[in-house]
Amino acid sequence: MSVNEKAVRAYRRNTIICLGGILAVFLLIPAFVKNPYTLNVFILIFYTSTLSMAWNLLGGMTGQNSLGHAAYMGLGAYAASMLITKAHLNPWLSGILGMIAVGLVAGVIFYPCFILKGPYFTLVSIAFGEALRQFIINSAFFGRASGIGLPFGRDSWLDFRFGSKEPYYYVGLVMLLLVYLVMKKIERSRMGYALRTIREDEDAAAAIGINPMKYKIMAVVVSAMVAGLVGFFYASYIRYIDPEMMIQAKSTESVLPAVVGGAAFVEGPLVGGLIMVPLSEFLRANFSKILPGINMLLYAVALLAVIRFRPAGILGWYSHSKLKTFIDTKILKKPPIEVIEEVELARRQRKEA
Amino acid sequence: MLNVKDLRAGYGAINILWDISFQVAEGEIVAILGSNGAGKTTMVRAVTGMVRPSAGVVQFNGEDLAKKSSRYILDQGIVQVPEGRQIFTEMTVLENLEMGAFNKETRAAFQENLRTAYQRFPRLEERAKQAAGTLSGGEQQMLAVARALIGMPKLLILDEPSLGLAPNIVDDILQVAADMARRDRISVLLVEQDITKALACADRGYVIENGRIALEGTAAALSANEHVKKAYLGI
Numbered sequence: 340m341s342v343n344e345k346a347v348r349a350y351r352r353n354t355i356i357c358l359g360g361i362l363a364v365f366l367l368i369p370a371f372v373k374n375p376y377t378l379n380v381f382i383l384i385f386y387t388s389t390l391s392m393a394w395n396l397l398g399g400m401t402g403q404n405s406l407g408h409a410a411y412m413g414l415g416a417y418a419a420s421m422l423i424t425k426a427h428l429n430p431w432l433s434g435i436l437g438m439i440a441v442g443l444v445a446g447v448i449f450y451p452c453f454i455l456k457g458p459y460f461t462l463v464s465i466a467f468g469e470a471l472r473q474f475i476i477n478s479a480f481f482g483r484a485s486g487i488g489l490p491f492g493r494d495s496w497l498d499f500r501f502g503s504k505e506p507y508y509y510v511g512l513v514m515l516l517l518v519y520l521v522m523k524k525i526e527r528s529r530m531g532y533a534l535r536t537i538r539e540d541e542d543a544a545a546a547i548g549i550n551p552m553k554y555k556i557m558a559v560v561v562s563a564m565v566a567g568l569v570g571f572f573y574a575s576y577i578r579y580i581d582p583e584m585m586i587q588a589k590s591t592e593s594v595l596p597a598v599v600g601g602a603a604f605v606e607g608p609l610v611g612g613l614i615m616v617p618l619s620e621f622l623r624a625n626f627s628k629i630l631p632g633i634n635m636l637l638y639a640v641a642l643l644a645v646i647r648f649r650p651a652g653i654l655g656w657y658s659h660s661k662l663k664t665f666i667d668t669k670i671l672k673k674p675p676i677e678v679i680e681e682v683e684l685a686r687r688q689r690k691e692a
Numbered sequence: 693m694l695n696v697k698d699l700r701a702g703y704g705a706i707n708i709l710w711d712i713s714f715q716v717a718e719g720e721i722v723a724i725l726g727s728n729g730a731g732k733t734t735m736v737r738a739v740t741g742m743v744r745p746s747a748g749v750v751q752f753n754g755e756d757l758a759k760k761s762s763r764y765i766l767d768q769g770i771v772q773v774p775e776g777r778q779i780f781t782e783m784t785v786l787e788n789l790e791m792g793a794f795n796k797e798t799r800a801a802f803q804e805n806l807r808t809a810y811q812r813f814p815r816l817e818e819r820a821k822q823a824a825g826t827l828s829g830g831e832q833q834m835l836a837v838a839r840a841l842i843g844m845p846k847l848l849i850l851d852e853p854s855l856g857l858a859p860n861i862v863d864d865i866l867q868v869a870a871d872m873a874r875r876d877r878i879s880v881l882l883v884e885q886d887i888t889k890a891l892a893c894a895d896r897g898y899v900i901e902n903g904r905i906a907l908e909g910t911a912a913a914l915s916a917n918e919h920v921k922k923a924y925l926g927i
Contacts, residue, residue: 529794532790532791532794533794535780535782535783536780536783536791539780539781539782539783540778540779540780542742542774542778543774543778543779543780545742545762546740546742546762546772546773546774546778547766547791547792547794547839547843548762548763548766548767548794548795548843549763549794550761550762550763
């Protein structure tokens with residue numbers, strides 16, 4: 340094995356150790372943190388970040404800015420809850436069926452909508468979300484404005500029902516990791532490349548044989564299914580849902596972690612969620628007593644600061660920062676990019692031979 | 693090779709092209725000329741399947757492509773360099789070229805085609821790792837042409853390559869097109885407003901006015917035509 344290969348292997352190993360360390364910290368948190376409020380903040384981080392990853396597939400990677408993701412989340416929550424309470428299906432099965440239902444609805448609704456581009460698509464996504472919310476408010480079948488409660492009872496993995504926060508913490512973490520891996524896989528696949536070309540220039544994408552409509556529909560269906568999954572998790576955790584969860588402000592909340600963290604990166608929503616959710620909770624807990632509403636104002640100021648000074652998000656800044664150079668060279672011992680590419684090319688050629 | 697007959701196309705209820713007919717033979721450079729709004733780009737889009745023709749035949753090597761998808765048409769070997777360059781500015785030069793090999797056949801031959809493209813445009817190899825948006829206008833147009841070459845065209849459509857470029861760069865690009873037609877027997881459909889340059893490079897030409905073919909003939913005959921002289925060359 341050459342020196343180069345060894346260096347690349349060492350770099351890969353260091354990266355895995357670092358990521359594994361971060362994961363281990365998150366796995367161990369419930370062992371040390373017993374305060375339910377703090378655990379709740381973590382669970383909130385997990386599902387908000389996951390929802391934001393769903394948004395980012397469409398908004399960040401494909402360039403279709405949706406402002407209706409709370410509706411998909413609500414639809415997933417309602418579909419799963421209806422199956423649990425009315426059809427008495429197993430909650431896990433209901434969650435999966437709910438996801439499929441949301442994917443189908445999103446695909447059917449957005450098939451005609453993708454004739455629209457840019458801001459018009461965004462407007463339609465708002466209208467769709469609001470229409471869905473109004474439909475539920477006015478439908479006796481869906482419990483009108485009073486919502487649906489899920490049954491309480493003994494702790495059970497089979498029924499996805501717990502009195503304590505820890506199990507939700509771990510399920511939320513696993514959900515986040517799985518969705519992250521799926522998004523990472525998509526980013527590196529044919530579909531990921533197609534979505535990026537569509538974001539940059541739809542006509543040019545069509546000119547090189549990519550069918551923009553097909554890939555946009557694929558993106559919207561996957562994105563909506565993940566949002567539906569988050570809805571199922573939310574319903575199982577809170578055990579009560581109402582149409583309020585689909586209001587416009589909630590859709591905006593699904594966008595913020597991605598924008599703050601860096602919408603060009605799959606990791607953006609994770610970083611953004613890790614910062615924005617605790618910030619929002621901290622402000623709510625500590626400032627709303629002083630002057631009601633000031634927490635929202637401070638949150639908005641923090642958001643405006645990011646958009647004004649770091650429009651590419653935190654990761655956009657990080658990817659060109661001295662901090663990254665320091666971490667890469669001193670901690671991960673990353674070899675020069677040419678060396679990595681050389682090793683990669685040699686490996687690929689060996690594989691082909 | 694390409695035989696377009698009585699092609700009609702438009703957007704929604706508005707018809708743009710009225711019974712357009714033209715032919716391109718193997719290894720031939722055919723210029724489609726006309727002023728702004730004459731229907732040139734709509735014609736390109738109708739041939740490549742990006743606009744569905746409402747009537748007519750687009751025959752390519754004996755097969756009618758008029759109702760086929762743009763993906764299918766591309767796979768048959770009709771590759772276009774769209775108007776206004778349309779490269780992916782945030783991707784690197786190399787990634788842009790890779791995107792030119794999106795279907796399976798072209799991907800298998802990618803490395804070989806990449807070498808050929810780099811030989812034709814050595815500047816692109818120097819800048820392979822650079823974001824395409826940082827290239828000059830001429831280099832971007834070269835990249836757009838190179839991306840089309842990676843798609844192994846039998847018929848290459850150049851939609852207004854001269855748009856916004858310095859005259860000597862336009863000459864370079866037309867030189868490459870002429871070269872491909874002569875040496876590799878690739879047919880070229882050159883859609884242009886700059887009639888002098890287009891006719892200097894093409895074998896034959898068609899003039900489109902108001903969505904109809906107004907004139908056709910060899911490049912020499914069109915250059916000498918009184919109407920062309922008056923309306924387009926200003927002499």
